[in-house]
Amino acid sequence: MIFIPWLDKKNGYQTIVCNPESGELFKIDKVGYFCLKLIDKNPILDGNRIFESAANHEAEEFVKQMIKENIILTK
Amino acid sequence: MIDHFLAQIDKSSFKNKISPSHFQSFIHLPQRLFPTSFSIETEDYWCGGYLASYSGELSPKKMAKVCQAEDWPVFSENTDDYLVLFYSKPKNKLRLLVGQSGAFPCYFAMRQNQFIASTDFYEVKKRINRLTLNVDSAIEYLFTEYAGLFTDETIVSEINQLPSGCLLTLSEDFSWKVTSLVDLDKFRDCRPPHYTSLKNFADDFVTLFEKVTQERLSLVQNYSWASDLSSGFDIALVCHALKKVSDKPFTCFSRLTNISPGDAVPEVMEEFVKKHGFYLKTLKTEKLFPFSTQKGLDWTATHFFPAIHGLEYYGAYVHFVAQNGYQIIFGGNGGDEIYSSHQIDNLGRFPIQAEYFLTVNTLKEGLNELFTSQGLDLLISKDRFTKRPYYPSILSTSTTVVRRLYFPIYWEEKVWPIDPYCDLRLVQLARGIPLKNGKPPTKHELWQHRSDIFVPSQFRPKEHMADHVGQYITKEKEFIIALLKDSILGELGLVRSSEIIDNLRKGKERIYQDKLVVLFHNILRLEYFLQRNKVKIS
Numbered sequence: 001m002i003f004i005p006w007l008d009k010k011n012g013y014q015t016i017v018c019n020p021e022s023g024e025l026f027k028i029d030k031v032g033y034f035c036l037k038l039i040d041k042n043p044i045l046d047g048n049r050i051f052e053s054a055a056n057h058e059a060e061e062f063v064k065q066m067i068k069e070n071i072i073l074t075k
Numbered sequence: 076m077i078d079h080f081l082a083q084i085d086k087s088s089f090k091n092k093i094s095p096s097h098f099q100s101f102i103h104l105p106q107r108l109f110p111t112s113f114s115i116e117t118e119d120y121w122c123g124g125y126l127a128s129y130s131g132e133l134s135p136k137k138m139a140k141v142c143q144a145e146d147w148p149v150f151s152e153n154t155d156d157y158l159v160l161f162y163s164k165p166k167n168k169l170r171l172l173v174g175q176s177g178a179f180p181c182y183f184a185m186r187q188n189q190f191i192a193s194t195d196f197y198e199v200k201k202r203i204n205r206l207t208l209n210v211d212s213a214i215e216y217l218f219t220e221y222a223g224l225f226t227d228e229t230i231v232s233e234i235n236q237l238p239s240g241c242l243l244t245l246s247e248d249f250s251w252k253v254t255s256l257v258d259l260d261k262f263r264d265c266r267p268p269h270y271t272s273l274k275n276f277a278d279d280f281v282t283l284f285e286k287v288t289q290e291r292l293s294l295v296q297n298y299s300w301a302s303d304l305s306s307g308f309d310i311a312l313v314c315h316a317l318k319k320v321s322d323k324p325f326t327c328f329s330r331l332t333n334i335s336p337g338d339a340v341p342e343v344m345e346e347f348v349k350k351h352g353f354y355l356k357t358l359k360t361e362k363l364f365p366f367s368t369q370k371g372l373d374w375t376a377t378h379f380f381p382a383i384h385g386l387e388y389y390g391a392y393v394h395f396v397a398q399n400g401y402q403i404i405f406g407g408n409g410g411d412e413i414y415s416s417h418q419i420d421n422l423g424r425f426p427i428q429a430e431y432f433l434t435v436n437t438l439k440e441g442l443n444e445l446f447t448s449q450g451l452d453l454l455i456s457k458d459r460f461t462k463r464p465y466y467p468s469i470l471s472t473s474t475t476v477v478r479r480l481y482f483p484i485y486w487e488e489k490v491w492p493i494d495p496y497c498d499l500r501l502v503q504l505a506r507g508i509p510l511k512n513g514k515p516p517t518k519h520e521l522w523q524h525r526s527d528i529f530v531p532s533q534f535r536p537k538e539h540m541a542d543h544v545g546q547y548i549t550k551e552k553e554f555i556i557a558l559l560k561d562s563i564l565g566e567l568g569l570v571r572s573s574e575i576i577d578n579l580r581k582g583k584e585r586i587y588q589d590k591l592v593v594l595f596h597n598i599l600r601l602e603y604f605l606q607r608n609k610v611k612i613s
Contacts, residue, residue, distance in 0.1 A: 002431045002457050007465070016425045018432040025422070025432065 001036055001071060008033065019069040026069065032062045039063075039072055078105040079195040079486065080125070082160060083202075084169065086188035086249050092167050095121040102160065108402055109298055109491050110156055110178075115139045124159035125179065127491075129291045129498075133157065142170055147242065150174070151258035152499050154470065158194065167247045175240030175257055175468065176497045177475025180380070180482050183243065183251075184234045190245055195483060197378040199234050206610045207232045210567070214453050217597045218437075220383050222476040223430050225466035227253045230379070230601065231610060238466040239475045259467040262499070263419055267507040276508055277521050281312070281528070283504055288316035288495045291405075295493065300403035301326045301396065304355065306336075306343035306533060308518045309410025313495055315528040317405060318351055326354040328404065330392045332361045337540035343532045350530055358395045363388035365547040365596050366554055366603075374483075375600055376607035381480040384544050384596045390484050397488040408478065409496030412471035414515045416505035419469070426467075431460045440590045445598060450569035470497055545592040547599075548584045555579060555599060563605045567612055570598055 001017040008015055013030040028036065066072040081103040084093075093101070098121040104112050107125065113135035114123030122139035133155050141149045142161035156178035161170040171192060173179045182199045183192040193199050200206065212228040215221065225238035237243050240257040270276035292300070302314050304327035314327060327348060331339050341357075348355045364387060366372060371387040381389075396404050422429045435455050442451060453459070468475065474497060485492055495501075508515050519534050548555070556576050559565065565572025578586055587595040604610070 002428055002460060004427050004461055007425070007427060011424055014424075016422070016428050016432070018435070020435065023432075023436045025429075 001040070003037065003040065017066070017069075017071045019071060021070055024069070026071075032066075035063055036066070036072070078103075079193050079198050080104055080158065081195075081198050082171075082190070082192040084190045084245075086190075089167070089169075089190070089245075089249060090247065092164055093162065095119065095162065095164055098162050099123075108489065109295065113138075119143070119164050121162045122159065125157060126159070127156040127178075127294060129287075129294055129493075130155055131290070142172075147256055148258065150240075150256040152262060152469075154497055154499055160192075169245040171237060171243040171245075172256065173237050173239060173241060175470060175475065176494075177239040177470070177478035178482070180479040181237040181243070182229065182234050183237065185249075185251075186233075188249075190249070190251075192243075194486070195378065196229070196234065196380050200231075200377075200379075200608070203231075203233045205233070206608055207613045208563070208567075208605060208610050210453070210569075211459055213564075213601060214450070214459070214569070216382070217594065217601060218434065218454060220476065220480070220597065222473040223433075224426060224463065225468060225472060227464065227466070230604070232613070238468075239470075239479060240468060241466055253464070253466070255466045257467045257469055259419075259423075259469055262469050262503070263423070265503065267503045269507045270509045273509050273516055273521065274524055277525065280501070280504060281316075281525070283501060284312060284495060285316045285319050287498045287501060288313065288405075289320040291493050291495055292317065292320055295403045295491075296321070298402045299400055300405065301328055301399075301401045302353075302405040303327070303407060304329045304344055304348070304353075305338040305407070306340040306347070306535075307338040307407065307410075307537070308522055308529065308533060309496070310407030311347060311529055311533065312410070313405050313407050314347075314351065314353060316495065318353070324352050324354060326356060326399075326401075328356050328358070328392070328396050328399075328401075330358045330360045330388060330395075332359070332388075332540075332543045334361055334546065335540050335542035336538050337543070338537060340532075340535075340538070343530070343535070346530045346532050356395075356399060358392055360388040360391060361543070363391050364544055364550070366551045366599065367547065372603065375603050378483050379604050380483060382597070382600050382604075383480055384593055385481075386484075386600075388543075389481065393481075393484050393488045393490050397490050402489060403491050403493060406492050406494050407496065408492070408494040409471065409474035412474050413496050413501055413505045414508060414518070414521070415471070416502045417508055417510065417515065419502075419506060427460055427463075427465060431455075431457070441586075442591075442594070444586050445570060445575070445591060445595060447568055447571055450564075453569065469499055469502060541589060541592050544596070545588045547596065548579075548587055548592070552579055552584070558599060558602055558606070561606060562602055563610070563612065564598060564602055 013033040015028050015033055016025050017028055018025050084101045095116045104123055106112055110125045110127035112125050138159050154176045156176050157174045158179035159172045173181050182196045184199050191199050191202050209232040213230045216230055227235050229236050242254050242256050244252050303310050329339050365384050368387050522529050559572040559576050562572035564570040
């Protein structure tokens with residue numbers, strides 16, 4: 001993932017991320033964006049901490065998918 | 076001697092405000108058959124440049140009026156070919172505009188207390204005392220040939236470029252700024268009709284394409300014009316449209332190589348010209364590949380651009396067209412990209428991210444054979460992507476960059492290319508193409524019902540040209556080895572110059588063919604320029 005602050009703001013904090021293994025792209029909504037931003041700022045979060053930090057169940061499901069797609073890597 | 080547009084304005088004159096009558100003395104605007112040059116001078120301003128208005132929307136007077144009023148939105152959806160310089164004495168500002176079609180490149184630099192701008196990289200370069208490698212921009216050239224995101228930088232730090240569809244402003248304090256004339260958001264907000272029938276889409280596309288072609292032809296019908304031709308669908312549609320709107324036979328030109336024919340299969344072209352009654356002239360280009368001619372090498376050392384793998388064979392081809400007495404050549408540039416116009420609404424919202432992921436995904440194609448880990452780190456550096464200025468484009472950047480890069484060749488040969496696909500109305504229509512599982516149809520699917528235009532043999536798998544281009548790796552091996560021995564990019568730690576030499580000496584050329592053939596070429600092309608011009612590493 002890559003954050004482009006001015007462009008992300010323009011797009012209402014929608015963005016795209018990429019599975020580095022398959023090359024597949026995923027569109028991410030605002031909730032997902034801020035989850036990824038949080039994880040980007042705290043790269044050494046372990047799996048449990050990530051779920052604790054996720055604001056709600058929806059975010060938890062999102063984070064699980066991002067882990068599955070190799071966009072978030074956990075210890 | 077090539078005669079290019081050139082502006083040289085010194086700071087002291089600029090600060091004291093230049094009278095429009097005196098401004099002309101700072102400009103060299105060579106007369107051309109097409110596009111024609113113009114200049115208008117009043118008490119308050121000087122306006123001049125080149126203009127080919129296929130749309131009929133722009134004229135020299137209107138250009139001057141728009142520039143004086145700073146009514147830049149006029150240009151936001153215009154794809155005419157133009158380069159315009161506008162100086163306002165009351166505001167003491169200079170503006171330089173290039174159209175979004177990519178027809179005119181413009182390079183500029185600040186040399187001590189002088190502003191220099193030209194359509195030719197060489198004209199600016201020869202007026203700069205010292206050249207320093209711009210590593211970030213050089214990496215971008217190597218990987219994308221500037222066909223990715225637009226940039227205002229070049230391979231040397233002292234020279235900038237004006238991206239297509241942009242405006243350069245030189246202010247009173249002699250500072251400069253580049254801004255985009257393109258309003259991609261406004262274009263995107265216009266919702267085109269969405270097609271469910273592929274046949275209806277294809278037929279409507281043809282109708283509009285014929286109209287667009289007619290507008291272009293009407294501007295050049297008194298010149299000697301011809302068309303490009305290959306065995307592909309895109310240029311075939313151009314030829315069909317020209318036939319329909321001109322109603323007379325005309326000549327098509329093609330370049331042939333029997334090494335790997337790519338999109339120029341002779342039997343297919345013969346069937347096509349026979350069906351439509353065209354004349355066909357062909358140029359054999361087997362012996363024309365990267366670094367095969369001294370002319371190509373000299374061109375790289377001086378002008379650098381086009382700086383792409385087609386320099387040798389395409390240069391000979393344009394010369395061939397000129398030798399046969401033609402001043403205008405219609406082409407199919409943009410034909411591949413236009414059917415992906417729906418991406419404006421999808422990936423087009425995330426251009427920098429998409430370019431970044433494309434770059435990262437390409438690492439799997441063996442780039443480590445050419446680049447060191449330091450070079451690869453720089454290639455995928457997030458900093459390089461996050462800090463760059465962004466200049467939007469409605470036309471695909473890979474379409475406009477071809478025009479911009481090949482400009483010096485067209486200019487030298489006095490041949491002007493016209494690409495009907497570079498029209499925003501076609502892009503707007505193509506946004507509504509019916510998709511299948513999110514993907515556009517293949518060209519076979521799109522055109523299968525138009526036997527009035529296409530011949531059966533055109534419906535075949537597209538062949539590649541990699542073997543033809545890749546001849547340089549075996550036939551110019553000694554040149555490559557000698558070049559890489561003094562590699563500046565190797566000295567910088569970006570390229571595996573020693574390993575490459577070793578592999579070539581061991582007969583392992585195959586490593587650099589196929590997927591790496593163009594990238595390897597770009598490294599060598601840049602290396603030749605850097606060494607011949609003694610470009611410094613900062």
